[in-house]
Amino acid sequence: MSTPRPKSPFEFTGGNPCLDFADTVDDRISDHPRELLTDYGRLLQWGEEAGVITARTAERLRHLTSEAPGNALITLRTSIRLRDTIYDIFSAVAQRRAIPSTALAILNKAVRQAARHTQLVNANRRFTREWIEPESNLDSMLWPVSRAAAELLIGEEIGYVRQCASETCSWLFLDKTKNHRRRWCDMKSCGNRDKARRYYQRQKAG
Template sequence: MDPSPHAEWVISFANTLDVEDGTDALSEPSHVARWLVTTGLTTRTPRVTGADRDRYLRLRSGVRELFGTEEQRSHVLADADSVLRDVPLLVSLTPDSVLQPDPELPATSRALATIASALASVLITGEVARVKRCPAEDCGWVFWDSTKNRSRRWCSMQVCGNRDKARSFAARKRG
């Protein structure tokens, strides 16, 4: 099973933070504007304020927390929920997207509403069970679990899974 376009949007948004590389595609308002254009969420470079950037970061933190494998921090989810409460979505009868951003919104808010709509779709359809965040502290990559029984744990068994096995082995040898 492949991810829906909505799941791909959500995964892409979550992975704007790359823990392993130490990069953040949303670290500055100008970076948020660039990311919105690059991903096609806006057609022209929007004016992004510090407050806009903060909303994107708060929502991304909540999304990443939602897909984590460890115990979720409720305050991070609540903070993201407060961002979502202020995002107006319209119910539509079109088959491609039941929830749509209000077309009258400014570009940055409309793009945030598009991400919120995609997240709602992932939650409603149950795809949320297939979107996971790598538990490696030095990774945290969000990925699609395509295994039949949804048992994939690592973004890459060859990299993160092997690192964890090596750490566990070394700890057993020491102790």
């Protein structure tokens, strides 16, 4: 019997894998941001929970990197750089600021990498698009993330990218509510915390 997993450190409130990936830092704009991708194993866990790689692929990669921890560390660093790039781009989008050109260059490199690992498969008279050997590429969880970022930037939903209104959070999400007035990544955590804080300030002032 396998040992039960500890509670996941990740949340998936972004509505898109690239935004969920950007949201892997807690309290990003506070004095004490908390990195959630602390090692390569965490990156695999995120990929599996996000559904961008299969459990089988995660297991294979975990095995591969147990023999080459140096490569795992390099991939982790590349992933964090891409994640922060995606964060920079989409927070600029959410705040209607200009997109930094260096950020776009980094994303483009990842988008090209993803395209190189794409192929068409024909089965049962239907075509599907598949990734080429995700189980033998340490960075394969980045391919669907990069593609999702590209498609989000191109598509109609770009207008609904928002940033959490909490003073410390700044997580990104797609506002799919009917009136497009969602303010927090998650009402239960940031929304209530923000309400409590304002209530406390009113009490103190009054």
